[in-house]
Amino acid sequence: MSAREFVVLGTASQVPTRHRNHNGYLLRWDGEGILFDPGEGTQRQMLRAGVAAHDINRICVTHFHGDHSLGLAGVIQRINLDRVPHPVSAHFPASGQRFFDRLRYATAYRETVVIDEAPVAADGVLAAGPSYTLEARRLSHPVESFGYRLTEPDGRRILPELLARYGIKGPDVGRIQREGELNGVTLDQVSEHRPGQSFAFVMDTRLCAGVAALAEGCDMLVIESTFLDEDEHLAVEHGHLTAGQAARAARDAGVRHLVLTHFSQRYTDPDEFERQARRAGFEGDLTIAADLLRVPLPKRG
Numbered sequence: 001m002s003a004r005e006f007v008v009l010g011t012a013s014q015v016p017t018r019h020r021n022h023n024g025y026l027l028r029w030d031g032e033g034i035l036f037d038p039g040e041g042t043q044r045q046m047l048r049a050g051v052a053a054h055d056i057n058r059i060c061v062t063h064f065h066g067d068h069s070l071g072l073a074g075v076i077q078r079i080n081l082d083r084v085p086h087p088v089s090a091h092f093p094a095s096g097q098r099f100f101d102r103l104r105y106a107t108a109y110r111e112t113v114v115i116d117e118a119p120v121a122a123d124g125v126l127a128a129g130p131s132y133t134l135e136a137r138r139l140s141h142p143v144e145s146f147g148y149r150l151t152e153p154d155g156r157r158i159l160p161e162l163l164a165r166y167g168i169k170g171p172d173v174g175r176i177q178r179e180g181e182l183n184g185v186t187l188d189q190v191s192e193h194r195p196g197q198s199f200a201f202v203m204d205t206r207l208c209a210g211v212a213a214l215a216e217g218c219d220m221l222v223i224e225s226t227f228l229d230e231d232e233h234l235a236v237e238h239g240h241l242t243a244g245q246a247a248r249a250a251r252d253a254g255v256r257h258l259v260l261t262h263f264s265q266r267y268t269d270p271d272e273f274e275r276q277a278r279r280a281g282f283e284g285d286l287t288i289a290a291d292l293l294r295v296p297l298p299k300r301g
Contacts, residue, residue: 004029004197004297006222006259009038009045011289013226013240013262014067021045021291022067023262025222026055027199029150030131034058035075036148036201036222042071043078049292053082058127058134061092062203063145064099073106080112087114091126091136093144094119120146123210132196137213139205141239147203147214152196162190197300203262206239207249215253219298222289223250224262229276247277250284256298258282261289 009024016022022039026049033055035042046052056079061069069092079088092100097119104115118126120136127134132150139145158177163169166185168176176182176190200214202223215221225247226240235242241249243260250258260273267273270288277286287295 003031006199006220006295006297007049007051008261008289008291008293008295009042009049009051011261011263011291012039012067013224013264015265016041017265019291020263020265022071023203024071025201025261026051027150027201028055029199032057032131034060034150036060037062037068037203038071038075039067040070043074045291046075049294053078054084056084056088057086059088059090059092060134060148060201061090061096061100062139062147062201063093063141063143064096065143065204068203069099069103072100072103076104076115077107077109079115080109083112087116089116089118089127091118091120091134091148093146094121095144137210138208139202139210140208141204141206145204147201147205147210149198149200149214149218151198154196155194156187156191157194158191166190194300197297199297204239205241206236207241207245211241211249212253215249215255218253218255219300220257220259220295221250221253221255222259222261225260225273225277226262226264228267228272243273243276244280247280247282247286251280251282255282255284257285257287257295259287259289259295 005028007026010021012020021041023037024042025036027034035056123137125135136146180187198218200218200221223246225243227235227242229242229244232242
């Protein structure tokens with residue numbers, strides 16, 4: 001199993017269908033799990049996908065429409081039922097605090113796990129650590145909505161041929177990585193710059209500055225494409241994107257792998273989303289999300 005992969009739990013917009021559950025997505029990132037937008041039925045989809053409550057370290061909700069948040073009650077209660085041994089952070093629009101409270105305490109249960117609430121009130125960094133920085137950007141939707149982005153710090157890639165040139169081997173390889181220098185040889189002399197990976201999650205929104213900022217140079221962009229291009233007027237009216245709009249945003253941002261999701265039930269041919277995305281000029285890797293699909297993040301550039 002990839003150390004970094006995107007697990008699709010549900011892909012339906014507004015209402016579930018025979019083949020699509022309400023939204024729900026889990027990003028596995030080095031042994032940490034970030035759950036995005038758990039809609040109704042997420043707990044069962046987790047079971048089907050092999051995702052346990054113990055896998056969740058962080059929950060990120062873009063906005064409080066039901067197809068993106070009604071599963072919170074079940075997920076939070078399952079986290080407590082299973083006595084997850086670590087605190088779980090929860091990010092959501094601060095304006096929706098009352099909705100989060102209602103879902104968190106929808107019914108009686110025994111609290112055994114610390115849920116660290118960290119509401120999002122403005123653009124900016126939400127968390128920073130050695131593995132990634134998590135930030136949020138405001139989107140354009142009838143209710144307040146935020147998208148999320150994880151960015152790994154840049155690092156160094158050790159080059160074996162340069163190690164051999166300087167006679168560095170065995171435990172000394174670890175030493176020069178930790179200390180930055182060994183017997184007058186610097187880490188820069190035996191390595192090259194390695195850009196960190198990045199991942200962005202963009203749900204219900206019109207095109208806006210937040211979409212561009214989140215997508216910029218991203219290795220993987222997961223983005224809604226509720227409508228096909230012929231229904232762009234509906235997308236604008238209801239605060240959504242079309243397949244072509246999402247693909248053009250990804251193209252202009254230099255995205256490497258585009259994942260389209262959040263499909264209206266009015267469409268029966270998912271391949272048309274791919275055709276329209278390609279017609280819009282996106283030439284990178286492209287995935288049309290389906291329930292229970294696993295998508296590995298691209299290898300570092």
